[in-house]
Amino acid sequence: MDDHLIQVFSNVGMISFIALSAYVLLLTGEISFGQQAFFAISAYASGIATAMWGWAFWPGLVWGAAVAGAAAFLLAWPTLRMRGLYFAIGTLAFAEMVRLIFEIFRYQVEIEGELVGPDGSEGFRGIRYIFESDISATQYMLIIYLLLSAVLAFLFAIERTRLGAIFRMLGEDELLAEMQGVNRTYYKVMATVIAGVIAGIGGALYAHMNTYIEPKIFNVMLGVHSLAYGLIGGLGTAFGPLIGVGLDIGLLESTRIFTGYRMVVFGGLVALLLIFRPRGLLDEAAVHAIKSLWRRFLPAAQTQRSNNRAPD
Amino acid sequence: MLQIDRVSRSFAGVEALRNVTLEIAEGEVVGLIGPNGSGKTTLFNVISGLFPADRGVIRFRGYNLAGLRPDQIAALGIARTFQTPRVFHRMTVWENLACAVFAGAPRTSTLGVDDRRHVEALLEKSGLDHRAGELAENLTLPEQRRLELVRTLVADPGLILLDEPAGGMTPAETEAMARLIEDVVPDGRSCIVIEHKIDMIASLCQRICVLDFGQVIADGNADTVLKDEAVLEAYLGRGKRA
Numbered sequence: 001m002d003d004h005l006i007q008v009f010s011n012v013g014m015i016s017f018i019a020l021s022a023y024v025l026l027l028t029g030e031i032s033f034g035q036q037a038f039f040a041i042s043a044y045a046s047g048i049a050t051a052m053w054g055w056a057f058w059p060g061l062v063w064g065a066a067v068a069g070a071a072a073f074l075l076a077w078p079t080l081r082m083r084g085l086y087f088a089i090g091t092l093a094f095a096e097m098v099r100l101i102f103e104i105f106r107y108q109v110e111i112e113g114e115l116v117g118p119d120g121s122e123g124f125r126g127i128r129y130i131f132e133s134d135i136s137a138t139q140y141m142l143i144i145y146l147l148l149s150a151v152l153a154f155l156f157a158i159e160r161t162r163l164g165a166i167f168r169m170l171g172e173d174e175l176l177a178e179m180q181g182v183n184r185t186y187y188k189v190m191a192t193v194i195a196g197v198i199a200g201i202g203g204a205l206y207a208h209m210n211t212y213i214e215p216k217i218f219n220v221m222l223g224v225h226s227l228a229y230g231l232i233g234g235l236g237t238a239f240g241p242l243i244g245v246g247l248d249i250g251l252l253e254s255t256r257i258f259t260g261y262r263m264v265v266f267g268g269l270v271a272l273l274l275i276f277r278p279r280g281l282l283d284e285a286a287v288h289a290i291k292s293l294w295r296r297f298l299p300a301a302q303t304q305r306s307n308n309r310a311p312d
Numbered sequence: 313m314l315q316i317d318r319v320s321r322s323f324a325g326v327e328a329l330r331n332v333t334l335e336i337a338e339g340e341v342v343g344l345i346g347p348n349g350s351g352k353t354t355l356f357n358v359i360s361g362l363f364p365a366d367r368g369v370i371r372f373r374g375y376n377l378a379g380l381r382p383d384q385i386a387a388l389g390i391a392r393t394f395q396t397p398r399v400f401h402r403m404t405v406w407e408n409l410a411c412a413v414f415a416g417a418p419r420t421s422t423l424g425v426d427d428r429r430h431v432e433a434l435l436e437k438s439g440l441d442h443r444a445g446e447l448a449e450n451l452t453l454p455e456q457r458r459l460e461l462v463r464t465l466v467a468d469p470g471l472i473l474l475d476e477p478a479g480g481m482t483p484a485e486t487e488a489m490a491r492l493i494e495d496v497v498p499d500g501r502s503c504i505v506i507e508h509k510i511d512m513i514a515s516l517c518q519r520i521c522v523l524d525f526g527q528v529i530a531d532g533n534a535d536t537v538l539k540d541e542a543v544l545e546a547y548l549g550r551g552k553r554a
Binding site for chain 1: 383404
């Protein structure tokens with residue numbers, strides 16, 4: 001695989017984390033324009049851990065994701081009192097606040113005669129753990145996809161349990177869910193934290209692959225894209241946002257012919273999809289149809305057993 | 313079981329409920345009737361915690377419901393349906409009931425064999441067993457109402473609030489719904505039924521309570537209440553009965 005392809009696949013993998021992060025909140029019916037904040041927080045926190053404190057990559061990644069999860073928890077309490085558009089605006093304001101804080105955040109130490117650490121709008125250089133540890137681009141891509149598979153497995157697992165059922169109940173009819181005994185605030189806070197941690201994993205991977213991060217990377221467009229991936233790909237399954245990412249980065253970025261018009265194509269695609277498929281390509285009805293079709297090809301006994309499919 | 317004591321609730325200065333006092337005994341099925349806008353659904357909304365009461369007290373099995381969230385009230389054993397059926401449209405019929413199992417059982421992470429049997433039994437009772445794998449959005453109105461009804465039973469509530477369970481149905485569908493309610497609601501459960509179809513109410517309920525302008529104007533045996541002067545006036549209007 002050539003370097004460019006590895007780069008494209010690695011980007012698809014990393015951006016998938018933020019897409020899945022927005023997807024978790026979309027499942028519960030919340031639109032967040034602020035998932036890039038958790039991506040950024042983890043990128044900085046994990047970068048500080050490995051480049052400045054001398055931590056290894058994996059503890060640094062866990063630390064970054066944990067800090068992002070904690071930040072999501074702090075955001076969740078005040079913003080979940082808001083609903084719909086107000087929640088969306090609240091998350092956007094939070095993300096911009098985080099970005100502006102990183103614009104003025106300076107914390108540097110001298111390592112081997114060189115100043116290392118976040119330097120406000122100049123960014124944070126020297127997050128070189130991966131390169132200093134002789135981890136190749138291919139190996140790093142495999143790490144990205146290993147973690148992405150783990151997150152996907154986690155999301156598929158929760159979709160088959162009570163937690164996934166409750167997220168979907170809240171997403172479809174919050175009042176009805178509450179009337180059946182679901183504590184709305186508790187589960188929405190939980191979803192926000194899970195989403196924060198997932199974005200955080202992506203952020204830590206991003207910082208270590210690029211070795212350099214700066215606040216403007218984590219601007220509102222990253223948040224808009226992360227939301228659009230789920231809306232394009234569909235909310236019926238966790239594969240949906242990945243399809244969205246694949247369509248955007250995989251198709252448009254790798255086929256350079258569109259590069260100049262990328263945003264125009266992307267915006268048009270989102271607009272068309274929102275008109276014709278408001279819940280994306282793989283929405284719940286599409287997933288249901290695929291499952292029904294699949295069952296038709298299964299042996300009779302299996303069909304009988306899974307006929308009444310449910311989150312089990 | 314349920315004591316509603318001088319409950320009032322206003323919206324923008326309009327009193328939707330005025331000193332409503334009502335008591336429902338264990339296992340009692342009570343009809344709640346009244347003209348449109350008389351406060352019937354508001355009373356359900358206040359009992360189920362959607363809105364707090366401005367004044368008065370509601371107790372269920374001794375618990376004061378004041379300040380409790382809807383989910384906490386549901387956990388105490390009060391389930392309800394809605395005037396316009398509310399189901400999870402993007403889920404299958406089976407998933408709607410499975411979700412109700414999950415919602416009512418915080419310690420259940422996956423459905424057990426007993427849960428599945430319970431859901432299957434409810435589906436069979438409701439006649440929706442052949443539609444189990446269908447998305448709820450594809451159900452007809454009577455099917456959605458039947459799904460709503462059996463969903464309330466999943467968590468084995470003590471009190472069921474049915475808001476116009478036969479609304480928008482043909483006479484035959486109404487009759488089928490009445491039979492389903494008779495079939496599934498007993499077993500010691502209490503039930504309050506809001507319905508405009510008086511025949512259905514009379515056949516289901518031993519007792520009828522009538523609301524008008526947010527006040528209880530009659531409460532008692534079905535035969536007596538339906539001949540009550542005030543009730544006839546509330547329904548037919550002053551001077552129009554002749």
